[in-house]
Amino acid sequence: MEPNRLTIHELQERLRDGSLTSAEVTESVYRRIASLEERVHAYITLTEEAATQQACAADKLIRAGTGGPLTGIPIAIKDVLCTQGVRTTCGSRILEDFVPPYDATVVRKLKDAGAVFVGKTNMDEFAMGSSTETSRFGITKNPWDLERIPGGSSGGSAAAVAADECMASLGTDTGGSIRQPAALCGVVGLKPTYGRVSRFGMVAFASSLDQIGPITKDVEDCAIMMNAISGHDTSDATSVPTKVPDYRACLSRDIEGWTVGIPKEYFVEGVDPEIRASIDTAIKTLEGLGARCLDVSLPHTEYCIATYYIIAPSEASSNLARFDGVRYGFRAPDGESLLDMYKKTRSSGFGAEVKRRIMIGTYSLSSGYYDAYYKKASQVRALIRDDFDRAFTKCDVVLTPTTPTPAFRIGEKMDDPLQMYLYDIFTLSTNLAGVPGISVPCGYTKGGLPIGVQFMAGQFQEEKLLQVPSAYEKNSALEKRKPDL
């Protein structure tokens, strides 16, 4: 088997026993990229030269026996995370040539752990989108069907893992942007509890919702990545100083007697019958492992989309005020006054979806509309959080579909922004409530498209969130497939 097809934990063993070197693995990853990228387009920027050096340095550490868990492992980074000396575009014209002077904390942590950096992955512009179609740098294709979207906004990160163009990647998730593309690309994606992972060096979209998390080939790899990136950071005042457990240690425990909540509000009309059938099979598998599945209610679910699409654009309109053509990024050349320069720069620097969200947000926050929109949404947000608090007094984890339908066709929803927003229906709630969520593959449609099951847990309950899908993954009858590329 080509080394690029291995998981992190499989690769760790081979690197340790000397049957593979990081240089060989890294080479196989770039061979794969060379043969595929034209069709998949998962990356915006590749960093092969630096990666080759990192791989050689990693091999020395491994030979000396001083390597860490990620030493020599090729990893891809979503292009919203700052990488010192490597351009970070956010999929936008306005940051087309931005080269950060520092690393995001998660990038530094992976560097310290010895990872090899393959490149920066494609994404919806400023992470605003559900399909990676709003990127300034072209559309990423779903490796399972090149005429379909990979999901978004971390579509490049998910496609790169699914197509074995890296071992694992980092994504960011403001309303489902890790879990949704992971589901559509048949890989694992975890959004941590708000505050579990430092956001320092992530270009902010909606600061009260954003979290960075891993996209991996299986649950064990996800735990390995969480071990590497979690923890308090003095550079992010909202990161939380609670102790980080060893997420890998919880994976082998059984889940007998555990309770899995099934919220009826997530099993409504509009959910694809094949997805429903796969979720039912997953529920039966968990019951077979001794878990007890019970009905729970999250009564404010139907308000999540409206709440989210007020709060997220409001925060975005404020966060994106910094792009003014003065300190970094693109500047329109023909601005006659400062105000004119701001307007021309922002109008030609941002794409249509980003402008739309800035407009929604500015409107929601503007005098006369603040109470009706932003304040109202923030109150409903509290009720959505209360729903989860109540649900988690009755169950250990909640189980839902990750998406209502499998990956849709490229272009299908681009003319109707509201239809695109509605696609996020099952993933927004965890960001609003600040709780963690994970998507794990649970089946395929007859047409061969991947289906994901989502688990959610209480705040800082990532151990539970990994333990249940790990038990599921080990015991499910689901065959391991790779896209035929």
Next chain:
Amino acid sequence: MKITTQEVGYVAHLARLELSEDEKGTLTSQLNNILMYMDILNGVDTEGTEPMTHAISLGNVFREDAEKKSIGVEMALANAPEGEMGFFGVPKIIE
């Protein structure tokens, strides 16, 4: 109508965006569509509900007021579209 084309123009100004007439037209219809959907929230009783602005409850976070190394002028200006003599360059502000 939730928002008129004129209001779209005003909000665009607040957001420091310059929109073509075409863009204004499209955005007016799209924003109306989206804002109409938001009306669903009016059906929720939020009387007495404290707005939630943070995902987790944190008190104020203090840090030592100590001098730290920064990235320096050269690096800070490295990404600036215009800059010289240690300053960011902008179009003329004072007539």
